[in-house]
Amino acid sequence: MPANQLSFRVEIRVTPREGIVDPEGQTIARALEDLGYRGVSRVGSGRLLKLELQAPSGEDARDLVTRMCEELIANPVIERYEVQIRSPETASP
Amino acid sequence: MKIGIVRFPGSNCDQDCHRAVDEGVGAEAAYLWHKSHDLEGCQAILLPGGFSYGDHLRAGAIARFSPIMREVIAFARDGGPVLGICNGFQVLCEAGLLPGALVRNDSLRFRSHPVRVRVEQTDTPFTSEYEEGDVLRMPIAHGEGQYVADQSVIDALESERRVIFRYVDELGQRTEEANPNGSVRNIAGICDEGRRVVGLMPHPERVVSKLLGTDGLGVFHSLIGSLQATGDGTTTQTTRAGDGPAAQAAEAPATHAPGVAEASAP
Numbered sequence: 493m494p495a496n497q498l499s500f501r502v503e504i505r506v507t508p509r510e511g512i513v514d515p516e517g518q519t520i521a522r523a524l525e526d527l528g529y530r531g532v533s534r535v536g537s538g539r540l541l542k543l544e545l546q547a548p549s550g551e552d553a554r555d556l557v558t559r560m561c562e563e564l565i566a567n568p569v570i571e572r573y574e575v576q577i578r579s580p581e582t583a584s585p
Numbered sequence: 586m587k588i589g590i591v592r593f594p595g596s597n598c599d600q601d602c603h604r605a606v607d608e609g610v611g612a613e614a615a616y617l618w619h620k621s622h623d624l625e626g627c628q629a630i631l632l633p634g635g636f637s638y639g640d641h642l643r644a645g646a647i648a649r650f651s652p653i654m655r656e657v658i659a660f661a662r663d664g665g666p667v668l669g670i671c672n673g674f675q676v677l678c679e680a681g682l683l684p685g686a687l688v689r690n691d692s693l694r695f696r697s698h699p700v701r702v703r704v705e706q707t708d709t710p711f712t713s714e715y716e717e718g719d720v721l722r723m724p725i726a727h728g729e730g731q732y733v734a735d736q737s738v739i740d741a742l743e744s745e746r747r748v749i750f751r752y753v754d755e756l757g758q759r760t761e762e763a764n765p766n767g768s769v770r771n772i773a774g775i776c777d778e779g780r781r782v783v784g785l786m787p788h789p790e791r792v793v794s795k796l797l798g799t800d801g802l803g804v805f806h807s808l809i810g811s812l813q814a815t816g817d818g819t820t821t822q823t824t825r826a827g828d829g830p831a832a833q834a835a836e837a838p839a840t841h842a843p844g845v846a847e848a849s850a851p
Contacts, residue, residue, distance in 0.1 A: 508688075512733060513767070515693045564650070567643055567679065569686040570733060 497546040500553045501578035504565060507538035512570045541565065553577055586812055587613045589627030591657065591673075593637035593648045594619065598670065601790040602633045609793040610805040619651040628812050629666040629710070630657050632673025634726070634788060644687065644729045645675030654680060666710040666808060667782045671727055674774070674784030683777055683784045684742070685734030687727075691767025695728040700765050702750040702773045702787055703757050709776050710811035711783045712749060714803045720757045721750075721800040723787035725765055730786040732768035732775075742775055750774030750785050 508514045516537040524532050547553035557575050566573040588606045592599050599616065606614035615625055619637075624630065637648035648654065654676070661667045661682050669677040677683040690696055699722050704715040715721075734742070742748050750773040754763040764771045766786070774785030789801030 513688065513691060513731070515689045515691065519693060564642070564646065567646070567686055569678075569684075569735070570688055 496548055498549065498553075498580035500543075500545055500547060500550070500580050502543040502545060502553065502557050503576045503578070504541040504543065504557065504561060505538055505574045505576075506541070506561075506566045506571050507536060507573075509570055509572050550577055550580060553580075586809065587615055587625070587627045588808070589615050589617045589624055589630045591617045591630065591632050591651075591653055592619060593635065593651060593676075595637045595639055596633050596635035596672070598634035598672075598788065598790060601788070602631045602670070605790040605793045605801065605805050606631075609790075609802055610809050612805075612809050617653055619648070619653050621653050622656060624653075624656050624660055629668070629808055630660060631790075632657070632667070632669040632676050633790070634671030634673060637672055637676065640672075640729075643675075643679065644672060645677075645679040648672075648676045649680040658682060661777070661782050664779060664781050666811065668711050668804070668808070669782075669784040670788060670790060671725075671730075671786055674786055675729065677782060677784045682782050683775055684738045685732055685775070687729050687786070688731045688733055689729050690727070690731050690765070692765075695726075696730070696765045697724070697726040698765075699724050700773075700787060701753050701755060701757075701763065702785075703753040703759070704749070705751055706746050706749050706776070709749060709780050709783050709807075711804045711807050713811055714807040718757065719803075720753060720755070721787075721789075721803075722792065722798055723789055723801055724791050725787050727766070727786055730766040730768065732766075732772045732786075734769065739769055742772075743770070745778070747776050747778070747780070748772050748774075749776050749783055750787070 514537055517535040521532055521535040545553060547556055554577055561573045590599050590602045603614045606612050615627060641647060658680055675687045678686050701720050701722055704712055704717060704719040707713055707715055707717050751759055752764045752771040752773050754760050759771045773787055774783060776783045789804040792798040792801035
Protein backbone atom coordinates (compact mmCIF):
# COMPACT_ATOMS: atom_id res chain seq x y z
CA MET A 493 0.00 0.00 0.00
CA PRO A 494 1.38 3.46 -0.87
CA ALA A 495 2.52 5.37 2.22
CA ASN A 496 0.07 8.26 1.70
CA GLN A 497 -2.99 6.01 2.03
CA LEU A 498 -5.23 6.11 5.07
CA SER A 499 -7.40 3.24 6.24
CA PHE A 500 -11.10 3.87 6.71
CA ARG A 501 -13.85 1.80 8.23
CA VAL A 502 -17.01 2.40 6.28
CA GLU A 503 -20.57 1.40 7.07
CA ILE A 504 -23.23 1.49 4.38
CA ARG A 505 -26.89 1.15 5.29
CA VAL A 506 -29.18 0.17 2.44
CA THR A 507 -32.92 0.45 3.08
CA PRO A 508 -36.04 0.26 0.89
CA ARG A 509 -37.07 3.58 -0.58
CA GLU A 510 -40.21 5.27 0.70
CA GLY A 511 -43.22 3.57 -0.87
CA ILE A 512 -41.37 0.36 -1.70
CA VAL A 513 -42.71 -2.62 0.21
CA ASP A 514 -40.57 -3.90 3.04
CA PRO A 515 -42.06 -7.37 3.57
CA GLU A 516 -39.28 -8.38 5.92
CA GLY A 517 -39.93 -5.42 8.20
CA GLN A 518 -43.67 -6.06 8.08
CA THR A 519 -43.20 -9.70 9.01
CA ILE A 520 -40.96 -8.85 11.94
CA ALA A 521 -43.53 -6.29 13.12
CA ARG A 522 -46.28 -8.93 13.00
CA ALA A 523 -44.09 -11.44 14.85
CA LEU A 524 -43.33 -8.90 17.58
CA GLU A 525 -47.02 -8.25 17.99
CA ASP A 526 -47.72 -12.01 18.16
CA LEU A 527 -45.12 -12.27 20.92
CA GLY A 528 -46.96 -9.67 22.92
CA TYR A 529 -44.72 -6.66 22.35
CA ARG A 530 -46.94 -3.59 22.22
CA GLY A 531 -46.20 -0.15 20.95
CA VAL A 532 -44.16 -1.07 17.88
CA SER A 533 -45.79 0.93 15.12
CA ARG A 534 -43.29 0.17 12.38
CA VAL A 535 -40.26 -2.00 11.67
CA GLY A 536 -37.96 -1.11 8.80
CA SER A 537 -35.45 -3.65 7.56
CA GLY A 538 -32.35 -3.19 5.48
CA ARG A 539 -28.82 -4.30 4.86
CA LEU A 540 -25.64 -3.20 6.61
CA LEU A 541 -22.33 -3.49 4.79
CA LYS A 542 -19.00 -2.93 6.49
CA LEU A 543 -16.04 -2.03 4.35
CA GLU A 544 -12.42 -1.48 5.17
CA LEU A 545 -10.79 0.58 2.52
CA GLN A 546 -7.74 2.65 1.81
CA ALA A 547 -7.87 6.12 0.31
CA PRO A 548 -5.70 9.27 0.42
CA SER A 549 -8.36 11.26 2.34
CA GLY A 550 -11.81 11.08 3.86
CA GLU A 551 -13.18 12.97 0.91
CA ASP A 552 -11.67 10.46 -1.52
CA ALA A 553 -13.05 7.60 0.55
CA ARG A 554 -16.54 9.13 0.44
CA ASP A 555 -16.36 9.68 -3.34
CA LEU A 556 -15.25 6.12 -3.85
CA VAL A 557 -17.98 4.64 -1.66
CA THR A 558 -20.65 6.81 -3.25
CA ARG A 559 -19.63 5.50 -6.67
CA MET A 560 -19.75 1.93 -5.38
CA CYS A 561 -23.25 2.49 -4.02
CA GLU A 562 -24.53 4.06 -7.22
CA GLU A 563 -23.06 1.38 -9.44
CA LEU A 564 -23.61 -1.79 -7.46
CA ILE A 565 -24.43 -1.73 -3.77
CA ALA A 566 -27.83 -0.02 -3.95
CA ASN A 567 -30.45 -0.06 -6.68
CA PRO A 568 -31.74 3.53 -6.75
CA VAL A 569 -35.07 2.35 -8.17
CA ILE A 570 -35.97 0.61 -4.92
CA GLU A 571 -33.33 1.49 -2.35
CA ARG A 572 -31.64 4.39 -0.61
CA TYR A 573 -28.30 4.30 1.11
CA GLU A 574 -26.43 6.11 3.88
CA VAL A 575 -22.68 6.12 4.22
CA GLN A 576 -20.77 6.54 7.47
CA ILE A 577 -17.03 6.87 7.38
CA ARG A 578 -15.20 6.16 10.62
CA SER A 579 -12.14 8.11 11.69
CA PRO A 580 -9.06 7.20 9.66
CA GLU A 581 -6.14 5.27 10.97
CA THR A 582 -2.78 5.96 9.41
CA ALA A 583 -1.85 2.89 7.43
CA SER A 584 1.38 1.32 8.51
CA PRO A 585 3.78 1.11 5.61
CA MET B 586 -30.10 -18.37 -37.62
CA LYS B 587 -28.59 -18.88 -34.20
CA ILE B 588 -30.09 -18.03 -30.80
CA GLY B 589 -27.69 -17.46 -27.92
CA ILE B 590 -28.51 -18.58 -24.39
CA VAL B 591 -26.38 -16.96 -21.72
CA ARG B 592 -25.18 -19.18 -18.88
CA PHE B 593 -24.36 -17.50 -15.60
CA PRO B 594 -23.19 -19.46 -12.60
CA GLY B 595 -26.53 -20.38 -11.06
CA SER B 596 -28.60 -20.29 -14.26
CA ASN B 597 -30.90 -23.30 -14.21
CA CYS B 598 -33.36 -22.79 -17.05
CA ASP B 599 -30.68 -22.67 -19.74
CA GLN B 600 -31.35 -26.22 -20.93
CA ASP B 601 -35.09 -25.58 -21.09
CA CYS B 602 -34.41 -22.52 -23.24
CA HIS B 603 -32.07 -24.55 -25.43
CA ARG B 604 -34.73 -27.18 -26.00
CA ALA B 605 -37.42 -24.62 -26.64
CA VAL B 606 -35.30 -23.19 -29.45
CA ASP B 607 -33.88 -26.42 -30.75
CA GLU B 608 -36.64 -29.01 -30.34
CA GLY B 609 -39.45 -26.50 -29.96
CA VAL B 610 -39.02 -24.45 -33.11
CA GLY B 611 -36.11 -26.16 -34.85
CA ALA B 612 -33.59 -23.33 -34.76
CA GLU B 613 -29.97 -23.49 -33.73
CA ALA B 614 -29.26 -22.71 -30.09
CA ALA B 615 -25.85 -21.96 -28.60
CA TYR B 616 -24.81 -21.54 -25.00
CA LEU B 617 -22.83 -18.41 -24.22
CA TRP B 618 -20.66 -18.57 -21.11
CA HIS B 619 -20.83 -15.54 -18.81
CA LYS B 620 -17.09 -14.98 -19.02
CA SER B 621 -17.11 -14.84 -22.79
CA HIS B 622 -16.80 -11.56 -24.69
CA ASP B 623 -18.29 -12.99 -27.86
CA LEU B 624 -21.93 -13.41 -28.88
CA GLU B 625 -20.70 -15.82 -31.58
CA GLY B 626 -22.84 -14.32 -34.28
CA CYS B 627 -26.12 -15.05 -32.51
CA GLN B 628 -29.08 -13.10 -33.90
CA ALA B 629 -31.02 -13.07 -30.64
CA ILE B 630 -30.12 -13.51 -27.00
CA LEU B 631 -32.03 -15.26 -24.23
CA LEU B 632 -31.22 -14.64 -20.58
CA PRO B 633 -32.58 -17.69 -18.80
CA GLY B 634 -34.01 -18.12 -15.34
CA GLY B 635 -32.19 -19.34 -12.29
CA PHE B 636 -30.27 -17.83 -9.42
CA SER B 637 -27.31 -16.17 -11.07
CA TYR B 638 -24.48 -15.65 -8.58
CA GLY B 639 -26.72 -17.04 -5.84
CA ASP B 640 -28.95 -13.94 -6.06
CA HIS B 641 -26.40 -12.29 -3.80
CA LEU B 642 -26.93 -8.60 -3.08
CA ARG B 643 -30.05 -8.44 -5.27
CA ALA B 644 -31.35 -10.86 -7.88
CA GLY B 645 -29.50 -10.11 -11.10
CA ALA B 646 -27.26 -7.45 -9.57
CA ILE B 647 -23.97 -9.28 -10.03
CA ALA B 648 -24.79 -11.01 -13.31
CA ARG B 649 -25.23 -7.63 -14.89
CA PHE B 650 -21.46 -7.05 -14.64
CA SER B 651 -20.51 -10.33 -16.36
CA PRO B 652 -18.23 -9.89 -19.36
CA ILE B 653 -20.93 -11.30 -21.66
CA MET B 654 -23.42 -8.69 -20.44
CA ARG B 655 -21.28 -5.91 -21.87
CA GLU B 656 -21.82 -7.53 -25.27
CA VAL B 657 -25.51 -8.19 -24.63
CA ILE B 658 -26.07 -4.55 -23.64
CA ALA B 659 -24.33 -3.32 -26.78
CA PHE B 660 -26.31 -5.82 -28.87
CA ALA B 661 -29.58 -4.63 -27.31
CA ARG B 662 -28.70 -0.96 -27.77
CA ASP B 663 -28.12 -1.78 -31.44
CA GLY B 664 -31.65 -3.14 -31.70
CA GLY B 665 -30.85 -6.83 -31.30
CA PRO B 666 -33.71 -8.87 -29.83
CA VAL B 667 -33.14 -9.89 -26.20
CA LEU B 668 -35.52 -11.86 -23.99
CA GLY B 669 -35.05 -12.12 -20.23
CA ILE B 670 -37.06 -14.79 -18.47
CA CYS B 671 -37.47 -14.70 -14.68
CA ASN B 672 -33.93 -14.17 -13.38
CA GLY B 673 -33.13 -12.92 -16.89
CA PHE B 674 -35.81 -10.23 -16.46
CA GLN B 675 -34.21 -9.26 -13.15
CA VAL B 676 -30.82 -9.02 -14.88
CA LEU B 677 -32.27 -6.79 -17.62
CA CYS B 678 -33.72 -4.43 -15.00
CA GLU B 679 -30.48 -4.32 -13.03
CA ALA B 680 -28.59 -3.66 -16.26
CA GLY B 681 -30.85 -0.72 -17.03
CA LEU B 682 -32.09 -2.23 -20.30
CA LEU B 683 -35.58 -2.33 -18.80
CA PRO B 684 -36.97 0.13 -16.26
CA GLY B 685 -38.12 -0.70 -12.75
CA ALA B 686 -37.12 -3.54 -10.47
CA LEU B 687 -38.34 -6.88 -9.15
CA VAL B 688 -38.64 -7.16 -5.39
CA ARG B 689 -39.78 -9.81 -2.92
CA ASN B 690 -43.23 -11.25 -3.60
CA ASP B 691 -45.81 -9.53 -1.44
CA SER B 692 -46.72 -12.92 0.06
CA LEU B 693 -43.06 -13.37 1.10
CA ARG B 694 -43.35 -16.84 -0.38
CA PHE B 695 -41.53 -18.43 -3.24
CA ARG B 696 -44.34 -19.04 -5.73
CA SER B 697 -44.06 -22.03 -8.04
CA HIS B 698 -47.24 -22.86 -9.92
CA PRO B 699 -48.99 -22.19 -13.22
CA VAL B 700 -50.44 -18.74 -13.79
CA ARG B 701 -52.34 -17.15 -16.62
CA VAL B 702 -51.01 -14.18 -18.48
CA ARG B 703 -52.69 -12.09 -21.13
CA VAL B 704 -50.77 -11.00 -24.19
CA GLU B 705 -51.15 -7.23 -24.19
CA GLN B 706 -49.07 -6.30 -27.22
CA THR B 707 -48.02 -8.27 -30.26
CA ASP B 708 -45.58 -5.85 -31.88
CA THR B 709 -42.45 -7.31 -30.29
CA PRO B 710 -40.15 -10.03 -31.68
CA PHE B 711 -41.38 -12.35 -28.92
CA THR B 712 -45.15 -11.94 -29.19
CA SER B 713 -45.88 -11.39 -32.89
CA GLU B 714 -47.37 -14.87 -33.36
CA TYR B 715 -49.97 -14.32 -30.64
CA GLU B 716 -53.22 -12.41 -30.85
CA GLU B 717 -53.73 -9.48 -28.55
CA GLY B 718 -55.77 -10.70 -25.59
CA ASP B 719 -54.62 -14.32 -25.82
CA VAL B 720 -54.57 -15.90 -22.38
CA LEU B 721 -51.61 -18.20 -21.88
CA ARG B 722 -50.99 -20.75 -19.15
CA MET B 723 -47.38 -20.72 -18.01
CA PRO B 724 -45.57 -21.63 -14.81
CA ILE B 725 -43.91 -19.15 -12.52
CA ALA B 726 -41.14 -20.01 -10.06
CA HIS B 727 -39.80 -17.02 -8.20
CA GLY B 728 -39.34 -15.37 -4.84
CA GLU B 729 -38.65 -11.91 -6.21
CA GLY B 730 -41.16 -11.24 -8.94
CA GLN B 731 -43.04 -8.22 -7.71
CA TYR B 732 -42.59 -5.60 -10.39
CA VAL B 733 -42.20 -2.06 -9.05
CA ALA B 734 -41.29 1.25 -10.62
CA ASP B 735 -41.87 4.95 -10.05
CA GLN B 736 -45.35 6.14 -10.93
CA SER B 737 -43.97 8.14 -13.85
CA VAL B 738 -42.33 5.01 -15.23
CA ILE B 739 -45.54 3.00 -14.88
CA ASP B 740 -47.49 5.75 -16.62
CA ALA B 741 -44.95 5.80 -19.45
CA LEU B 742 -45.07 2.00 -19.79
CA GLU B 743 -48.85 2.13 -20.08
CA SER B 744 -49.07 5.07 -22.45
CA GLU B 745 -46.33 3.68 -24.68
CA ARG B 746 -47.99 0.23 -24.68
CA ARG B 747 -44.91 -1.38 -23.19
CA VAL B 748 -46.70 -3.72 -20.80
CA ILE B 749 -46.47 -6.93 -22.82
CA PHE B 750 -47.89 -9.53 -20.42
CA ARG B 751 -50.28 -9.15 -17.49
CA TYR B 752 -51.40 -11.65 -14.86
CA VAL B 753 -55.08 -12.46 -15.35
CA ASP B 754 -57.61 -15.05 -14.27
CA GLU B 755 -58.98 -17.86 -16.42
CA LEU B 756 -61.40 -15.49 -18.06
CA GLY B 757 -58.66 -13.07 -18.97
CA GLN B 758 -59.67 -10.56 -16.32
CA ARG B 759 -57.06 -8.63 -14.41
CA THR B 760 -57.87 -9.39 -10.77
CA GLU B 761 -56.02 -9.14 -7.50
CA GLU B 762 -56.34 -12.89 -6.95
CA ALA B 763 -54.69 -13.58 -10.30
CA ASN B 764 -51.65 -11.56 -9.31
CA PRO B 765 -49.15 -14.00 -7.78
CA ASN B 766 -46.62 -11.54 -6.42
CA GLY B 767 -48.19 -8.12 -5.96
CA SER B 768 -46.78 -6.64 -9.17
CA VAL B 769 -48.09 -3.17 -9.84
CA ARG B 770 -51.01 -3.31 -12.30
CA ASN B 771 -50.52 -7.09 -12.61
CA ILE B 772 -47.48 -6.51 -14.79
CA ALA B 773 -45.84 -9.82 -15.76
CA GLY B 774 -43.70 -8.59 -18.65
CA ILE B 775 -42.56 -5.37 -20.29
CA CYS B 776 -40.43 -4.17 -23.19
CA ASP B 777 -37.94 -1.37 -23.74
CA GLU B 778 -38.60 1.77 -25.75
CA GLY B 779 -37.35 0.12 -28.93
CA ARG B 780 -39.68 -2.87 -28.30
CA ARG B 781 -36.82 -5.31 -28.97
CA VAL B 782 -35.89 -6.11 -25.36
CA VAL B 783 -38.55 -8.00 -23.46
CA GLY B 784 -38.54 -9.32 -19.90
CA LEU B 785 -41.13 -11.48 -18.18
CA MET B 786 -41.36 -13.48 -14.95
CA PRO B 787 -43.34 -16.54 -16.18
CA HIS B 788 -41.52 -19.32 -18.02
CA PRO B 789 -42.59 -19.77 -21.66
CA GLU B 790 -39.69 -22.19 -22.23
CA ARG B 791 -41.32 -24.66 -19.85
CA VAL B 792 -44.49 -24.94 -21.90
CA VAL B 793 -43.29 -25.99 -25.34
CA SER B 794 -44.31 -29.66 -25.41
CA LYS B 795 -47.57 -31.58 -25.66
CA LEU B 796 -46.96 -33.11 -22.25
CA LEU B 797 -46.57 -29.82 -20.38
CA GLY B 798 -48.56 -27.50 -22.60
CA THR B 799 -47.59 -25.51 -25.63
CA ASP B 800 -48.66 -21.98 -24.72
CA GLY B 801 -45.04 -20.80 -24.61
CA LEU B 802 -44.16 -21.96 -28.10
CA GLY B 803 -45.51 -18.75 -29.58
CA VAL B 804 -42.70 -16.77 -27.94
CA PHE B 805 -40.10 -18.78 -29.84
CA HIS B 806 -42.09 -18.99 -33.08
CA SER B 807 -42.47 -15.21 -32.89
CA LEU B 808 -38.73 -14.77 -32.56
CA ILE B 809 -37.93 -17.04 -35.49
CA GLY B 810 -40.62 -15.35 -37.58
CA SER B 811 -39.36 -11.89 -36.79
CA LEU B 812 -35.75 -12.84 -37.56
CA GLN B 813 -36.84 -14.30 -40.87
CA ALA B 814 -38.92 -11.25 -41.69
CA THR B 815 -35.91 -8.99 -41.25
CA GLY B 816 -33.40 -11.21 -42.97
CA ASP B 817 -31.24 -11.96 -39.97
CA GLY B 818 -32.89 -9.69 -37.52
CA THR B 819 -29.64 -7.98 -36.64
CA THR B 820 -28.86 -4.39 -37.35
CA THR B 821 -25.87 -5.39 -39.41
CA GLN B 822 -27.92 -7.27 -41.99
CA THR B 823 -31.31 -5.81 -42.48
CA THR B 824 -31.56 -5.55 -46.23
CA ARG B 825 -32.97 -8.94 -47.08
CA ALA B 826 -36.56 -8.44 -46.01
CA GLY B 827 -38.86 -10.23 -48.43
CA ASP B 828 -36.71 -13.22 -49.14
CA GLY B 829 -36.22 -14.01 -45.47
CA PRO B 830 -37.51 -17.56 -45.22
CA ALA B 831 -35.75 -18.74 -48.38
CA ALA B 832 -32.51 -17.13 -47.33
CA GLN B 833 -32.82 -18.66 -43.89
CA ALA B 834 -33.51 -22.12 -45.26
CA ALA B 835 -30.49 -21.89 -47.54
CA GLU B 836 -28.12 -20.87 -44.82
CA ALA B 837 -29.68 -22.58 -41.83
CA PRO B 838 -26.94 -24.54 -40.10
CA ALA B 839 -27.51 -28.05 -38.78
CA THR B 840 -29.82 -27.88 -35.82
CA HIS B 841 -27.76 -30.33 -33.83
CA ALA B 842 -24.20 -29.13 -33.81
CA PRO B 843 -22.26 -31.85 -31.96
CA GLY B 844 -20.99 -29.63 -29.17
CA VAL B 845 -24.42 -28.16 -28.57
CA ALA B 846 -26.18 -31.51 -28.49
CA GLU B 847 -23.66 -32.81 -26.03
CA ALA B 848 -23.99 -29.82 -23.79
CA SER B 849 -27.75 -30.09 -23.65
CA ALA B 850 -27.74 -33.72 -22.49
CA PRO B 851 -29.00 -33.98 -18.94
